[in-house]
Amino acid sequence: MADVRIAGLEKRYADHVVLSGLDLTVADGECFTLLGPSGCGKTVLLRLIAGFEAPGAGTIAIGDAMVADAVAETMIPPNERGLGMVFQDYAVWPHMNVADNVSYPLKLAEVPVPERRARTQAAVEMVGLGGLEARLPSELSGGQQQRVALARAFVSEPQLLLLDEPLNNLDANLREEMRFEIKALQKKLGVTVFYVTHDQEIALGISDRLAVMDDTGRLRQIGTPEEIYERPADAFVLSFLGVSNFLPLMKGDDGWLAGKQRVPWTGASPALDGDAACAGFRPSDVVLSRDGAGLDGRVQRASFLGSTMDYLIDVAGTPVRAALPSHECLEKGLMFAEGESCRISLADVHWFPEGQAESTR
């Protein structure tokens, strides 16, 4: 097993800078997720670690080995980095059956045949494909091919497992199931996992720690799932982890004013210096009432989603999404119709400097 240490990494294609000055450390045995929007450069980082791309500057170390160093011109090829990798499109070899696919890394490592057979069998069974060893990939479903790719990636007991959006092409149920399986497998084998995805739900569910990358390839925040969800470093991180609301605030003569129409702000004052701020909050942090304390709002859209009620509320000219448990709405008489007025206050607010919210759109 091994840790991954990345320092001052830079990658550019012609004039286009994808990554620059990137520092990141993944601990030994950790399940680390890199979360970011499509096309932000997270796959490039994964390919740099794998050795399919060479960095323009900076270093990458896996365990004791310096695998890429732009200055020293060190570039260890992918096959000597001791990796397992699962690709977005599975990349299961179509001309080999399940057993041959899975045993290929062992064959390359020149593991003796009896041991190779035993380990292949164990890996195939671990991903729940026992009995399908002789099938060709064309005879498997997408989820089964995914499992072949996974078994192939860990069969040789690599020091580092790289996963590139491996659950993207699966349907929702299968995705959830595979997510649990990957996590269980990682715990069982104790392997270091580097997982790349744009799906916040997977990232939060699977990781020991995660990093959030923005469109320009910068890392905005690194931390545990709880830290990142509860204490987002900036508006981008908040907006990337699920639906979020941003309400602009300005300092007036008699205190703070909220929304485009500048109505008096009733909550706690922004924990920021300056004359303007932005309140960021999730729909679940909105507290609704018919005539309690808070800002005036008008319900523009009400959708019943089963366990929750989803409201779109106009607050001083700014649209705000609110989500309340349906049973609570029923008990407290908070089933609003479209066009009704309401009061809103906030249970939890993250304060950001003015203008930051715009950059997340």
Place this chain on the structure above:
Amino acid sequence: MTTVVPAQPRFGTAQILFGLSVAILVIVVAVPVLLIFFNAFWVNGAFNVIDVVRVLSQHETYQALLNSLILASGVTVTGTIVGTFFAWLVTRTDLPFKGTMKVLFLVPFMLPSFIGALAWKMLLSPRSGYINRMFMDVFGLDGPVFDIYTYGGIILVETMYLFPFVFIQVAGALERMDPTLEESARISGADLFTITRKITIPLVMPSILSGSLLIMLYSMAHFGTVAVLGIEVGIYNIPTLIYEKIHQSAGSFASIRTGTVLASVLVVTAAFIMWLQNKVLSRGRYQIIAGKSFRPTQLKLRGLRIPLLVFCIAYIGITIVLPTATIFMVGALKTYGLPFTVENMTLYNYKFILFDWQLTRDAIRNSVSLGFVAALITMFAGVIISYVIVKMKVRGKGILEFLGMLPFSVPGSVIALGVILAWSGKFGINIYNTVWIILVAYIARYMAFSLKANSAALEQVHDSLVEAARASGATMWQALKDIVVPLVRPGMLAAFFLIFLPALRELTVSVLLYGPTTRTIGVAIYTLNEDGETVYSAALAGIALIIIVFGESVIKRLFKVARRG
């Protein structure tokens, strides 16, 4: 885990493969073509366009250009009409035995058109043609019913063998076309006529155009039919005039220059047609969305069902069965011109050319070995070049892509003329009159097939398959050996047979390059016919047909097995 390799190797495997690919294409294709232009435009050490114009305005060359244009246009029009009609018939109507008909309409692709021309000459030549004679004898006519030695005759014969270009493309388009496009028009209130006019025809137009441009390209550069049916009465097109110039005047300077000027015209025309075809295809691509085909609306032929079926069967009988039977029957005659009766027939001719006659035995041996070696070399060269073009990131790849396009637009007679210029001692190597010059020309001629088949196969091999192997611990070479080669093997096999079979019956190139002992099957059939040995010519053609049909069916079986496995 301490191996240190430079981050960006300046001279590695990629550069070697790239250099090799460029070298192959330059030597085999680019140099001959350049030499043709050079000889055409470079007179007495100076660039000279006026002289080119002078050569082109000579009656003979001007007439050949005009003939090529007349014949190609005629064949394009008739071939497009025939091909589109049959394609529509087998895909959009309730014609009986549609599946069988579809296969039968593709048979002409297999048959060499100059053998067909030979058969039609035997049937419809004005005086001795069997059909003409029969009519004259039975009905007491003074002249022939139909004279095949005419523009019309040549167009007719070429149409029979070239219409599948349109048929294949249009039938494919009609089958893949999303039927909901037509259904939604029908729901919007359009009648069948309006739908055909406003929806169906515009949607298949790119396929029709692309197919007819292929017919045009092929017919422009076509040697065999015109040589068999035209030369006798003085109808020359560009390739046959090149042949006449090079062959009859034994390589004099003036004749070579005329040849190169004609060849230049042919290259430019072919390149233009290719460009046009690419344009048509890229514009038309979005239109036919390859949705999962349900059942397209079928036109009920009602009362016309049986008459149209009879028509199709008659067409196939007249264009495929009749000429093929003629070849075998004439090949079995004791003397050409005798009536087909049992006492006039013998198998001696076939035995003689297969076992006893040195000339025909040489021809068969030459064609088989040339085809085999050319196919093997071209297959491997093609896979290397396609690999660099499709998969590798090397600087200067644009040059290679351009060079790779070249073989597609260089017609056979141009290649032949080019290799004569390049390989008859000018650069220190003289292989004129040997089999080697034919081999070089075959490689150039069939490179396009190999590039097409191999790049199609390589495009199927997604990069991540190779990367998955690398991540599993495979070196570059191991990944090539274990992943790429097995996946590309069907494409390589296809390339091999796509070259081997046409090479067996090749005429255009070999007829310009053959020497006393290096006749190929095509050349032997052609020259025997020229020399009046019609019976032996037909017998050899019959044997060629058997070899070709046998080869085609072996491949079909092979590919079925390969696909299943």
